[in-house]
Amino acid sequence: MHALLSPSGASRWLACTPSARLEETFPQSSNTAADEGTLAHALAELLLRNNLKQIKSVLFEKELKKIKNHKLYNAEMNGHAMDYASFIMEKYEALKDATIIVEDQIDLTEFVPEGFGTLDCAIIADYILDINDLKYGKGVLVEAHENKQMMLYALGALQKYSLSYHIDKVRMTIFQPRLDNHSSFEVDAAWLLEWGENEVKQKAALAHQGKGDYVPGSHCQFCKARNECKALADHNMQLASYAFEDPNKLSPEDIANILDKGPDMVKWFSGIKTYALQQAVSHDMKWPGFKLVQGRSNRKYADPAAIIKTLQKAKISNDLFLTEPELVGIGALEKNIGKAVVEKLCSAHIIKPPGAATLVPEWDKRPEINSTDAAKIAFEDVDLGSEAD
Secondary structure, three states, X not given: OOOOOOHHHHHHHOOOOOHHXXXXXXXXXXXXXXXXXXXXXXXXXXXXHHHOOOOOHHHHHHHHHHHHOOOOOOHHHHHHHHHHHHHHHHHHHOOOOOEEEEEEXXXXXXXXXXXXXXXXXXXXXXXXXXXXXXXXXXXXXOOOOOOHHHHHHHHHHHHHHOOOOOOOEEEEEEEEHHHOEEEEEEEEHHHHHHHHHHHHHHHHXXXXXXXXXXXXXXXXXXXXXXXXXXXXXXXXXXXXXXHHOOHHHOOHHHHHHHHHHHHHHHHHHHHHHHHHHHHHHHHOOOOOOEEEEEOOOOOEEOOHHHHHHHHHHOOOOHHHOEEOOEEOOHHHHHHHHOHXXXXXXXXXXXXOOOOOEEEEEOOOOOOEOOOHHHHHHHOOOOOOOOOOO
């Protein structure tokens, strides 16, 4: 179950308040990176609870075996989960009379309508509340400084734990082992509460109602509506207009602006391209001026062992077709022994698979694929893309 205004999406709905309701119109989706992260969190929690002696050994072994039998489990994940557990234990054991809380749900409804979240770990000691969050992804570096997800977690935790502890400072710590990233951000508890009252409450109320202005920015990266958002398109097309000017007439400021904003535009265009292909293949969508065709593909060896055996039987020197222990590429093979020889001896074991479906302008000479079902059968390997981790 996910909250409409989830802490994980806070950087987006706090900046672009209508985005949460707009995202509701898109289906929920998952991907391997998300599933991998969920498993890594489960493993990290299990190892930490075992270190804290919060779980019986029989149950620990049972749950650990279940995780290790998962298809996404690997030794790297185990190592990173152990590093996280050790990192938390070192912090906890270094403090006197500290309290540690693992995987605790917090209520955010004081600031965010229907808001809630789950903390990975909280440590309370010496008037400081330390919120710790494991980030298993490696695609994007996540910093703790002014991290809105962490600030919301901290806000909810501060309200909850202040009932039992005196807290003056709040520290937010991100542990991202696959990028060797450990960062912290510390604020006064009073400042955090003021942020919740003066900024979060107002913007969360707008976001819950789907009101406010669409505001494009870096927070759009994981928005489900990013490929159909007109505000984001308008923002990026303003930058694209520079492409129609003579580069010699651009000012240093223009060049700097392009260098700064260009990467976001490239990501946006890549997302639009993937989305358009997905809709064409999966939903038979027709885009004006474009058509779906079979993409180009490269030849490949169907049976490398058979080719090696054939060439050796033909008394051709191994140096001409082997780079231990594998065959050279097909182009190199034709160059070394001649196209005619390759055709005669190896053609039975060289194939040219169908190319993946691709969108091209209507003037392209390749025939259009008219049936979505036929496209799916012919191009099973087409990569429709997925949201980043």
